[in-house]
Amino acid sequence: MSAKRDMGRPTALRDLAEVRRWDREVDVIVVGLGAAGACAAIEAKRAGAEVLVLERAGGGGGTSALSTGQLYLGGGTAIQQACGFEDSAEEMYKYLMASCGPNPDEAKIRLFCDHSVEHFSWLVAEGVPFKESFYGEGSYTLTDDCLSYSGNELVHPYPEIAKPAPRGHTVLFDGVESGGVLMQKLVAAVDRSGAVVQANTLVETLVVDPHRRVVGVVARIVGGEQCYRARRGVILTAGGFINNREMVDRYAPELRKCRLRAASDGDDGRGIRMGMAAGGDAIRMGNGCIVLPISPPKILIKGILVNRRGQRFIGEDAYQTTLGEVALLHQAGEIFLIVDDETFARPFAPAEIAAVAESPAELERELGFPEGSLQHTLAVYNEHASRGEDPFFILFPGLLKFFPW
Amino acid sequence: MSAKRDMGRPTALRDLAEVRRWDREVDVIVVGLGAAGACAAIEAKRAGAEVLVLERAGGGGGTSALSTGQLYLGGGTAIQQACGFEDSAEEMYKYLMASCGPNPDEAKIRLFCDHSVEHFSWLVAEGVPFKESFYGEGSYTLTDDCLSYSGNELVHPYPEIAKPAPRGHTVLFDGVESGGVLMQKLVAAVDRSGAVVQANTLVETLVVDPHRRVVGVVARIVGGEQCYRARRGVILTAGGFINNREMVDRYAPELRKCRLRAASDGDDGRGIRMGMAAGGDAIRMGNGCIVLPISPPKILIKGILVNRRGQRFIGEDAYQTTLGEVALLHQAGEIFLIVDDETFARPFAPAEIAAVAESPAELERELGFPEGSLQHTLAVYNEHASRGEDPFFILFPGLLKFFPW
Numbered sequence: 001m002s003a004k005r006d007m008g009r010p011t012a013l014r015d016l017a018e019v020r021r022w023d024r025e026v027d028v029i030v031v032g033l034g035a036a037g038a039c040a041a042i043e044a045k046r047a048g049a050e051v052l053v054l055e056r057a058g059g060g061g062g063t064s065a066l067s068t069g070q071l072y073l074g075g076g077t078a079i080q081q082a083c084g085f086e087d088s089a090e091e092m093y094k095y096l097m098a099s100c101g102p103n104p105d106e107a108k109i110r111l112f113c114d115h116s117v118e119h120f121s122w123l124v125a126e127g128v129p130f131k132e133s134f135y136g137e138g139s140y141t142l143t144d145d146c147l148s149y150s151g152n153e154l155v156h157p158y159p160e161i162a163k164p165a166p167r168g169h170t171v172l173f174d175g176v177e178s179g180g181v182l183m184q185k186l187v188a189a190v191d192r193s194g195a196v197v198q199a200n201t202l203v204e205t206l207v208v209d210p211h212r213r214v215v216g217v218v219a220r221i222v223g224g225e226q227c228y229r230a231r232r233g234v235i236l237t238a239g240g241f242i243n244n245r246e247m248v249d250r251y252a253p254e255l256r257k258c259r260l261r262a263a264s265d266g267d268d269g270r271g272i273r274m275g276m277a278a279g280g281d282a283i284r285m286g287n288g289c290i291v292l293p294i295s296p297p298k299i300l301i302k303g304i305l306v307n308r309r310g311q312r313f314i315g316e317d318a319y320q321t322t323l324g325e326v327a328l329l330h331q332a333g334e335i336f337l338i339v340d341d342e343t344f345a346r347p348f349a350p351a352e353i354a355a356v357a358e359s360p361a362e363l364e365r366e367l368g369f370p371e372g373s374l375q376h377t378l379a380v381y382n383e384h385a386s387r388g389e390d391p392f393f394i395l396f397p398g399l400l401k402f403f404p405w
Numbered sequence: 406m407s408a409k410r411d412m413g414r415p416t417a418l419r420d421l422a423e424v425r426r427w428d429r430e431v432d433v434i435v436v437g438l439g440a441a442g443a444c445a446a447i448e449a450k451r452a453g454a455e456v457l458v459l460e461r462a463g464g465g466g467g468t469s470a471l472s473t474g475q476l477y478l479g480g481g482t483a484i485q486q487a488c489g490f491e492d493s494a495e496e497m498y499k500y501l502m503a504s505c506g507p508n509p510d511e512a513k514i515r516l517f518c519d520h521s522v523e524h525f526s527w528l529v530a531e532g533v534p535f536k537e538s539f540y541g542e543g544s545y546t547l548t549d550d551c552l553s554y555s556g557n558e559l560v561h562p563y564p565e566i567a568k569p570a571p572r573g574h575t576v577l578f579d580g581v582e583s584g585g586v587l588m589q590k591l592v593a594a595v596d597r598s599g600a601v602v603q604a605n606t607l608v609e610t611l612v613v614d615p616h617r618r619v620v621g622v623v624a625r626i627v628g629g630e631q632c633y634r635a636r637r638g639v640i641l642t643a644g645g646f647i648n649n650r651e652m653v654d655r656y657a658p659e660l661r662k663c664r665l666r667a668a669s670d671g672d673d674g675r676g677i678r679m680g681m682a683a684g685g686d687a688i689r690m691g692n693g694c695i696v697l698p699i700s701p702p703k704i705l706i707k708g709i710l711v712n713r714r715g716q717r718f719i720g721e722d723a724y725q726t727t728l729g730e731v732a733l734l735h736q737a738g739e740i741f742l743i744v745d746d747e748t749f750a751r752p753f754a755p756a757e758i759a760a761v762a763e764s765p766a767e768l769e770r771e772l773g774f775p776e777g778s779l780q781h782t783l784a785v786y787n788e789h790a791s792r793g794e795d796p797f798f799i800l801f802p803g804l805l806k807f808f809p810w
């Protein structure tokens with residue numbers, strides 16, 4: 001087996017007997033200083049532990065710092081209240097249970113929802129800033145606004161399942177890169193907490209005792225290998241694996257088609273591979289967050305999304321991650337947004353103009369669609385839209401548009 | 406964690422130090438006597454090993470005995486030649502590489518194809534009977550015939566990628582239950598080989614030495630626990646996990662919708678869970694073989710498959726497993742085959758008659774489809790079918806039918 005193929009597999013373990021000496025001893029070691037690592041470190045310290053955070057990069061942030069800095073919080077946070085939106089833990093729970101796939105983890109979702117207001121207050125107390133404002137142009141914010149619909153809450157059939165509320169809470173920053181602010185604040189909070197952060201330290205291997213209990217880590221720093229003992233536990237928060245070609249091939253080959261990868265260099269799956277080596281059971285490894293936003297600007301939702309057969313396949317108001325999944329996994333990664341002059345706007349997200357035409361028939365030809373396909377789709381759509389209806393995807397009448405072709 | 410949730414997780418391991426005595430010692434232990442276990446046992450014995458096969462049921466057969474007894478073989482087998490079909494390992498390889506998903510295992514497919522003729526001869530030599538005949542009504546045979554197209558070889562775009570050949574080789578039996586004959590013959594071959602079969606023996610745990618090497622198994626028989634040493638290796642062939650609710654929930658929740666499960670009681674995932682406990686890396690756990698045949702009878706392929714939006718979504722000639730996957734995973738498990746009086750026939754596979762109507766408009770209403778949806782689908786289909794074309798899925802002209810509605 002080649003070293004390269006090994007990159008897709010669990011790491012080796014180090015037996016305690018092989019550790020000659022501990023270079024350092026603490027209660028809890030946190031591997032990775034992204035959002036999860038920061039929260040874990042702060043809380044472990046607060047619980048009385050001596051905490052050492054090991055980060056492979058030159059400083060904290062990780063992939064969280066590259067994110068849009070949007071947190072899914074609800075149940076009646078201060079921002080939701082200030083903006084006039086009613087919400088409850090129960091409605092949030094009902095929505096998530098219905099929208100998190102075929103086997104949602106009920107206990108985890110319950111816990112997440114019941115403590116969501118508390119999580120928001122925790123973030124604020126740690127210095128993470130939010131503005132008391134609502135943004136209606138899309139699921140992520142291009143401005144310094146906070147609250148947005150960052151899911152399918154308003155999308156059929158969810159309004160019938162749970163009372164909709166916007167729950168995306170974006171950290172205060174004028175632009176999309178709010179994740180940087182989130183991590184700047186959380187890293188500062190870790191420093192204040194008294195947890196010790198050691199950067200430029202790549203944790204490579206877990207150390208196990210004869211009972212296979214994890215008792216420390218082996219890390220690489222400039223100058224060589226170090227062994228750190230963790231008296232009470234090691235917390236792995238070393239994220240995803242999208243930058244590990246072998247793991248993507250092995251576990252999530254469908255994701256190879258994604259062009260832009262929102263990930264730090266460190267997302268090479270080492271955290272997962274170490275956990276697996278210690279007997280951890282990695283599940284849902286094929287899942288990824290596949291994002292394909294058509295808004296902002298919101299007017300583009302009035303366009304019509306079709307596949308290569310000229311058929312509509314999803315409501316145009318679908319959450320960007322739902323659209324991304326369906327487009328990549330069910331439509332071979334190729335979808336088209338049809339707009340007329342009145343609806344056209346330059347999308348914020350990267351997209352190509354595939355064709356421009358004067359009629360549906362011409363557009364079909366330009367795009368290589370089957371003759372009649374798009375024409376019929378538009379004809380049926382128009383028939384219903386003229387009555388303010390969409391029996392296909394139950395779009396809100398306000399999102400429908402009559403295409404006067 | 407409850408015992409029930411434990412059913413979804415790797416089993417415990419037994420340390421060698423805890424084994425007080427070996428109840429039996431052999432070179433190779435094979436766990437499970439389905440098709441894979443039988444082949445492994447025969448070949449291990451032939452290679453000179455002392456072989457013990459442990460089967461939890463009262464006798465060999467397993468899920469293989471419940472199958473249609475169809476083996477994918479090609480490259481120019483005696484049956485292919487007798488029936489006048491040309492094939493080569495290279496064409497078989499090209500087809501499988503193109504049709505086995507986004508990350509096919511090239512080395513394994515190459516090996517499989519290069520030795521396929523040899524595999525066929527091996528089965529014949531072990532006493533597995535095949536008739537020199539071709540069956541054209543569907544991918545599995547209702548008769549005693551052997552050869553059939555059991556894949557997408559004839560389906561667009563595969564004929565352009567590889568020269569099509571029928572490669573489904575069904576074991577001689579007059580009916581669909583050829584798997585019983587396959588296993589009857591293979592179990593007899595195991596007995597002849599000199600491998601020892603011990604039934605009513607449930608292997609529960611692997612035994613590992615201090616280097617984590619697997620050196621034996623712990624098994625449950627009537628009367629208690631036994632420990633068997635394997636000097637040279639343990640081969641796990643204890644199949645799938647469709648009858649383990651916790652594993653399905655955990656790894657393949659989409660498959661919960663499947664109504665009929667072609668599996669023996671023993672398919673509770675214990676083989677996989679034991680392998681994982683020993684450090685085995687279980688991959689593609691979300692995959693299942695989801696079968697949804699519309700033929701035989703073949704005339705039903707002339708119908709039109711649509712989803713709940715009245716749209717065609719796949720070529721009607723698609724292989725039953727491709728159709729099953731797309732129907733379950735992309736169309737929420739709900740699809741409709743539209744046929745007229747001329748095309749109607751009672752399908753062999755279970756199916757419900759959802760509605761009967763005199764016109765597409767009436768059928769739409771009966772099925773609750775959006776108004777105009779099916780009418781437009783049929784109109785576009787008819788336009789093309791009248792010219793002998795299907796630009797949507799490139800069906801063979803002979804499979805197209807003009808619907809005179």
